[in-house]
Amino acid sequence: MRQELGRSATIRDVAAVSGVSVGTVSRSLNAPETVRPATLEKVRAAIQELGFQPDARAQNMRRRNTLTIGFIVNDILNPIHAMVFKGAEAELRESGYWLHLVNTGGKARQEAEAIDLLQHGRVDGLLMTINSEQDPRCLERLEKLRVPSVLLDREIALETDAVRTDHASGMEQAVGYLLDLGHRRIGLITAGTEILPGRERIRGFTQAFAKRGVPCPADLIRSQSLSADFGFRETLDFLRGPGRPTALVAGGNQLLVGVLRAIEQQGVVIPRDLSLVTCDRTDLASVYAGGITAIDRDIPEIGRTAAQLLLERINGPADWPARRVVLPTRLVLGRSCAPPAVRAETAA
């Protein structure tokens, strides 16, 4: 109970109290089997007495690592990102790692800055969802990265470990399901083509039509952003415009928020007036209208897999080739889809 208000006890204090050298104290902590039991006992008693705990800063300095992984993300408020985080954290904690979470808001400048600042001894590795796949500032930094990294659901023109989702197949399956129900005017709202999920979802969407030999309604593909606002605007446009779709795919969980806002505002009833499919079974998706049919995936698994790739990269030889893991999706049926209502113009 000394040192109560002064500075913390150091390994030197422990050495002094237990009457051994600092080296021996250090070995008592890190390799107790090399220390004589009697000595170990003395050291442990001193540690107990002083309430000593090694200073992490000094350990980081000397060991040249930090046991910390940087997690760069667009928006932690997005439940998908939060679940990936939890999956990664659970996996990494088992190996003694911590996570530094950095929220960028998806802005390229912030992302570049985060990459910069997380290097040079702040973290031992990086997990990230970089939104600016083509931004030169980000690319340049990623190219010079001095720590291992794993890219989440993104694609850049560099050899990088990555964990992706097979959005295309998922979308193809979902749209196939809607086509089989009889829908032809199917709308898609999703991210812009500058990020992988946007490109992949559009690909799956058009492929579903192609495979069935049905012409794809290009005017119903709205690909620009994953924001709720965009979802709201485009859904309103769909609902109020001519050639209104009979089914809609919300290609993103935040988009769904906007889509539902518009649906509520217009008094549209799901699935009577409109069939709806969304991506990822968030709370909102699973509750609304008794459950919205969703292109689902095992989100924590993304984090776990990314963590494993990263750990292997940290511990393994540096010259391994880049690895890409693609995780599957599955269609979870809810109560949000029905055959299209026979409408005047269609019947005529």
Next chain:
Amino acid sequence: MRQELGRSATIRDVAAVSGVSVGTVSRSLNAPETVRPATLEKVRAAIQELGFQPDARAQNMRRRNTLTIGFIVNDILNPIHAMVFKGAEAELRESGYWLHLVNTGGKARQEAEAIDLLQHGRVDGLLMTINSEQDPRCLERLEKLRVPSVLLDREIALETDAVRTDHASGMEQAVGYLLDLGHRRIGLITAGTEILPGRERIRGFTQAFAKRGVPCPADLIRSQSLSADFGFRETLDFLRGPGRPTALVAGGNQLLVGVLRAIEQQGVVIPRDLSLVTCDRTDLASVYAGGITAIDRDIPEIGRTAAQLLLERINGPADWPARRVVLPTRLVLGRSCAPPAVRAETAA
């Protein structure tokens, strides 16, 4: 472009290249006004050439800080926590701090462990929502804490800076609103009394009845957990049991998920069959049934305020008394409340 694959350049390399001493390089970085312009130029050129950036580990070691704040949280998937995080991060980043996020799952053992491991040079301060307000392990650790900390929406038997929400007033206002609509059988589902929000919400609930001289239906207070499962179970019990309430308050945003699941399952229509009030305007709350009436608060402000308290504590004198900030709530009306339907038993 040297050092490409070898180790990073150190301050010593910069000194060698620019022909000055390491001290001068350090001053060029941290106090350029004390260095002759010509020298500064040489140093900067060398830094540029070598791509030097100071090693954060060494800086932490020498400066005896880390510019990192630990953020201990129950569950980052909870949008409330994520928003608090974002608020705190925005504020702290301006002062150069980073956030270490640790997810505990609300388990006392994990919380105690997190506190332990975040000390001793890993972080300069702590923001936390400790769920185990009474757990002796946690209390013991918090008592011996060597870094400043701010408690979020919790109360412990120690002198600690804290940011809270005036849940009691918010609840009182909401229940008053329901009473004024004519409801008498009002149900409350919320956290157990072992955490502050649980206690406060129950206090506000009973107070609203007391102030109006209406007897409080003690059988309708279900106080145990903030989980969706608990919300689901208790709502089912309410809906299927005798003396079914005409209005329900979901005292927690995760609880609401379970409440709505039960409501959907039972085919209850809001607000025709049941009036509903929730806590916090999450996406789900603002979308469902055209918007659920909510006891709202400025969540990011909680994070910002906590960050400010922490920064002042870090930079200020150590012997300041503990400060507690209580933030207000406001009732945001949605379309989820209506006067109670006149039912057979009531009319008789």
Next chain:
DNA sequence: TGAGCCAATAAAATCGTTTCCAACGCTATG
């Protein structure tokens, strides 16, 4: 011309740990 002063810089100490190496004591062996 040289003492005194100031600004700029070099040199050295420091932070707290880990790790390397030398030295020590003991046992076993030739």
Next chain:
DNA sequence: CATAGCGTTGGAAACGATTTTATTGGCTCA
């Protein structure tokens, strides 16, 4: 009895920066 070998330990050198102290050189002014 000398010595090789082993297990254990002490002492010191890292790690890469910051900070303190000492030194240098140039300048002013008597």
